[in-house]
Amino acid sequence: MPRVLSESDVADFRERLCAAAERLFAEKGPDAVTMRQLASALGVSPMTPYRYFRDKDDILAAVRTNGFNRFAEALEKARDGARSPRAKGAAVGEAYIDFAFEHPHTYKLMFDLNQPTGGDYPELVEAAGRAHETMTAWVKDLVTGGDLQGDADEIGTMYWAATHGAIVLEMSGKLPEGAARSLADRMGSTLARGLRPGA
Structure with missing residues (x-):
């Protein structure tokens, strides 16, 4: 008779499976990874992952949520x-x-072009929303303090897009190493000058 798993047992296995998945997804691409490969990476039977996740998309959503x-x-x-x-x-x-540069595999998976339908993974939607909020909270501080003027959500999105673009260009080898940091800093300063009251 199989052992009854505790909540901590389930959480631990899910975490280990997600870590293995993140590594394999980064090495091979999500489309090339199978549930059998994930099971093999953990040394368990091919059916074991299905006790914890519905399918590979479910695992990928969990990896992205965690990221x-x-x-x-x-x-x-x-x-x-x-x-x-x-x-x-x-x-x-x-x-x-x-x-982004300390966790490049995670970062790439978070912003992969092929994303699941939001309604299927509410925890992923919530986590992505939390991330978006972090990109506008500090802008709200500046707007409230009179340092910037405009819609904080829109400004936060502009900063996010500029920073993300520089990072992806460097990660893809289109910019030299270290260029994303200096470019993002200069773009941020340029945006700030244009958004200051009276500018």
């Missing part, structure tokens, strides 16, 4: 650790780039 939450935590910590609104913005920008 977005870790990303958001890093940015929230950076914002909370800075004092002034401008310092918060700078800290969040640094934390963003640090996360």
